Amino acid sequence: MFGTYLVRELTNRRKQTAIIATGMALAIALVIIVNAVAAGVSAAQTSVLASVYGVGTDITVTQTPTAPTQGSNGTRAGGGPGFDFGAADGRTADGSTTLSQTHLGVVRGTETFDASSLDTIVGVENVAAATGTLALDNITFNGTIPTQRQSGGTTDTTPPPGGLDGAGGSSFNVDTFTVLGLDVAGAAVGPLTAVTLTDGRTFTAADAGSDVVVVDSAYATSASLAVGGTLSISGTDFEIIGLVASGSGAATASNTYIPLDVAQSLAGLDGKLSSIYVQAASSNNISQVQADIKNALPDATVDTQADLASSVSGSLSTASGLLSSLGTWLSVLVLAAAFLIAILFTISGVTRRTREFGTLKAIGWSNRRIVGQVAGESLVQGTIGGILGVAGGLIGILLINLFAPTLTASATVQRVAGFGGGPRAGGGGAPGETAAAATTTDITLHAPVTGTIILVAVALAILGGILAGAIGGWRASRLRPAEALRSVA
Amino acid sequence: MYELKNVSKSYEQTRRRVTALDDVSLSIPDGQMVAIQGPTGGGKSTLLQMLGALERPTKGTVVLGNAELSALPDTKLASIRAREVGFVFQSFNLIPTLTAQENVETALAPLGVPGVERRARAAAALESVGLGDRASHRPDELSGGQQQRVAIARALVKEPDVLLADEPTGSLDEETRDEIMDLLEGIWRDRGLTLIVVTHDSAVAKRAERRLHIKQGKVTEKK
Ligand SMILES: Nc1ncnc2c1ncn2[C@@H]1O[C@H](COP(=O)(O)OP(=O)(O)OP(=O)(O)O)[C@@H](O)[C@H]1O
Numbered sequence: 001m002f003g004t005y006l007v008r009e010l011t012n013r014r015k016q017t018a019i020i021a022t023g024m025a026l027a028i029a030l031v032i033i034v035n036a037v038a039a040g041v042s043a044a045q046t047s048v049l050a051s052v053y054g055v056g057t058d059i060t061v062t063q064t065p066t067a068p069t070q071g072s073n074g075t076r077a078g079g080g081p082g083f084d085f086g087a088a089d090g091r092t093a094d095g096s097t098t099l100s101q102t103h104l105g106v107v108r109g110t111e112t113f114d115a116s117s118l119d120t121i122v123g124v125e126n127v128a129a130a131t132g133t134l135a136l137d138n139i140t141f142n143g144t145i146p147t148q149r150q151s152g153g154t155t156d157t158t159p160p161p162g163g164l165d166g167a168g169g170s171s172f173n174v175d176t177f178t179v180l181g182l183d184v185a186g187a188a189v190g191p192l193t194a195v196t197l198t199d200g201r202t203f204t205a206a207d208a209g210s211d212v213v214v215v216d217s218a219y220a221t222s223a224s225l226a227v228g229g230t231l232s233i234s235g236t237d238f239e240i241i242g243l244v245a246s247g248s249g250a251a252t253a254s255n256t257y258i259p260l261d262v263a264q265s266l267a268g269l270d271g272k273l274s275s276i277y278v279q280a281a282s283s284n285n286i287s288q289v290q291a292d293i294k295n296a297l298p299d300a301t302v303d304t305q306a307d308l309a310s311s312v313s314g315s316l317s318t319a320s321g322l323l324s325s326l327g328t329w330l331s332v333l334v335l336a337a338a339f340l341i342a343i344l345f346t347i348s349g350v351t352r353r354t355r356e357f358g359t360l361k362a363i364g365w366s367n368r369r370i371v372g373q374v375a376g377e378s379l380v381q382g383t384i385g386g387i388l389g390v391a392g393g394l395i396g397i398l399l400i401n402l403f404a405p406t407l408t409a410s411a412t413v414q415r416v417a418g419f420g421g422g423p424r425a426g427g428g429g430a431p432g433e434t435a436a437a438a439t440t441t442d443i444t445l446h447a448p449v450t451g452t453i454i455l456v457a458v459a460l461a462i463l464g465g466i467l468a469g470a471i472g473g474w475r476a477s478r479l480r481p482a483e484a485l486r487s488v489a
Numbered sequence: 490m491y492e493l494k495n496v497s498k499s500y501e502q503t504r505r506r507v508t509a510l511d512d513v514s515l516s517i518p519d520g521q522m523v524a525i526q527g528p529t530g531g532g533k534s535t536l537l538q539m540l541g542a543l544e545r546p547t548k549g550t551v552v553l554g555n556a557e558l559s560a561l562p563d564t565k566l567a568s569i570r571a572r573e574v575g576f577v578f579q580s581f582n583l584i585p586t587l588t589a590q591e592n593v594e595t596a597l598a599p600l601g602v603p604g605v606e607r608r609a610r611a612a613a614a615l616e617s618v619g620l621g622d623r624a625s626h627r628p629d630e631l632s633g634g635q636q637q638r639v640a641i642a643r644a645l646v647k648e649p650d651v652l653l654a655d656e657p658t659g660s661l662d663e664e665t666r667d668e669i670m671d672l673l674e675g676i677w678r679d680r681g682l683t684l685i686v687v688t689h690d691s692a693v694a695k696r697a698e699r700r701l702h703i704k705q706g707k708v709t710e711k712k
């Protein structure tokens with residue numbers, strides 16, 4: 001009887017069934033699509049971050065930069081490298097002086113810290129791997145300035161219009177490339193996990209202490225370098241052993257890579273590191289590891305992937321922002337609306353059927369039987385909606401994957417590479433190379449579907465059906481059997 | 490056998506208290522055919538609700554057989570309605586989405602009659618009211634008289650001790666009215682059940698052995 005009555009109701013009151021099921025289907029489809037797109041965006045973000053910070057890096061540790069002390073020109077503590085040229089420096093010919101000097105120093109805006117921090121971090125619970133790097137800039141200053149004419153007689157003390165530092169006609173050239181000192185022993189995490197070897201070889205443990213360099217292929221092209229050649233870093237010739245290609249946005253990407261110990265001694269920074277890359281034992285441990293490192297190293301900046309994700313901008317981050325705000329709210333809202341529609345229509349259905357249920361009670365139907373009937377109808381309506389919703393959601397995802405929208409991701413790289421072109425570079429000369437701080441990656445969105453989300457979606461639809469059925473059934477249970485005798489108007 | 494002692498039923502309406510039954514004492518022996526007449530709002534339907542275990546009286550006792558209806562919980566009343574009481578309504582009250590056959594079967598559902606037997610008994614009941622060939626029709630495909638026959642089959646299929654009818658011919662034309670009354674009277678004679686019919690119609694009431702008049706909640710015997 002239950003089944004017959006149920007089928008008769010659902011097929012004879014198609015409008016009611018259709019409205020409840022459609023509302024539920026829309027909501028379920030939206031939940032599935034939003035969820036899949038969110039998973040896709042999150043996967044895209046992970047892959048962007050992997051290309052930016054290296055595969056498997058869960059946490060990066062850097063030293064919090066202290067406010068640079070306002071120093072005079074040439075102060076190396078804060079404002080970046082300075083070049084001190086003595087009167088004897090350079091060669092003078094044809095009335096102008098040619099100067100050339102190389103400076104290998106820590107990347108501007110970066111602080112170094114003691115290598116013992118690495119041991120501290122390795123000792124933290126649930127740290128699977130950690131490796132330290134030292135990021136350096138090799139800045140070569142080449143310049144020609146006219147020799148100051150000490151013209152007698154003229155007592156003109158005002159600076160010439162060319163600038164404070166000299167007259168027009170001077171020509172500066174600043175050549176900068178980045179040098180990353182890293183552990184050659186093949187670390188599981190760190191910068192080299194984000195690059196691919198295109199020529200030659202990467203480091204082996206035997207390279208420690210040797211003057212060997214791995215060069216970024218893009219830089220190699222622009223600087224006409226090849227495997228087997230040499231590259232001068234801070235005046236020392238390094239043998240080029242390999243070329244690597246890095247993701248365009250990689251924060252850890254460097255123009256050149258050399259063994260850490262060589263980098264430290266060359267820059268006069270023995271036992272110093274600028275970054276540590278940490279891999280947690282499992283993704284569940286990340287926040288604990290982060291907290292423990294912060295405790296152990298109170299002055300350090302400890303960033304997780306999630307913190308790093310905030311440095312990713314572009315349409316990818318817009319998409320992720322939209323999803324976390326609009327998408328989630330929209331699906332919650334539509335789901336709530338679908339539940340409300342199901343509940344209201346079920347209640348109005350029960351009200352419309354007052355005499356019907358009163359009659360059934362009058363002929364001996366128990367409350368339980370009637371509640372079961374109403375709940376059964378709602379449950380089936382919800383389930384139909386759930387099935388349609390899953391189908392709709394899958395079609396939606398299929399369309400998304402078919403059109404595969406491309407998202408752009410700009411990783412704003414923390415480091416300010418290169419020479420800032422401050423007032424000292426002014427004069428009449430052309431400022432040297434200024435490095436771009438952000439690079440852009442295109443990522444194709446792929447929305448994956450998991451069995452879990454489909455199960456959750458169907459469960460939500462069933463939940464909606466049960467909720468509507470429970471409320472409708474409760475209403476029906478409160479009808480008096482005497483309603484059957486109420487004469488119709 | 491009905492035994493009503495000092496039965497009163499009052500309803501709280503928005504501003505006033507309506508006494509629908511006022512200190513009614515009454516006994517109806519098994520197998521009697523009773524007609525209940527009276528003006529609108531007199532309390533006829535209210536009395537039928539007491540007899541049919543649909544409502545409990547505000548005061549007094551209603552005994553059917555050896556069950557005191559006024560003292561039983563809802564679930565017990567429901568099972569008494571399912572087993573012992575058949576109801577026929579003025580506006581038929583069939584389930585619109587179910588076929589005639591299925592409507593009759595609804596009366597057997599609460600009795601836990603197995604499917605095969607349920608279908609057979611429902612078909613037989615429809616046959617007995619002359620609607621064997623309309624079993625698969627929905628109520629909206631049947632005339633008023635036919636719908637009331639289905640409703641009578643639904644009331645009879647459980648083989649009740651009591652058949653209660655609230656203006657069973659109130660929605661029918663004269664010719665159909667007589668057909669339905671003939672049918673009810675025939676059933677009463679054949680089955681020996683107690684038949685209580687509420688009616689406005691004196692022609693209908695004249696068929697009964699006993700006529701009660703109810704006005705402002707007071708019941709009087711009518712000769
Ligand atoms: N559920 C209820 N709530 C409030 N008042 C009610 C209710 N049921 C009946 N009444 C009142 O009780 C009185 C008797 O009603 P009842 O339905 O028994 O009259 P009736 O004799 O059947 O009338 P009719 O011939 O119109 O069917 C009326 O005044 C009616 O308004």
Ligand SMILES: [Mg+2]
Nearest residue numbers: 533534535655
């Ligand atoms: Mg009435």
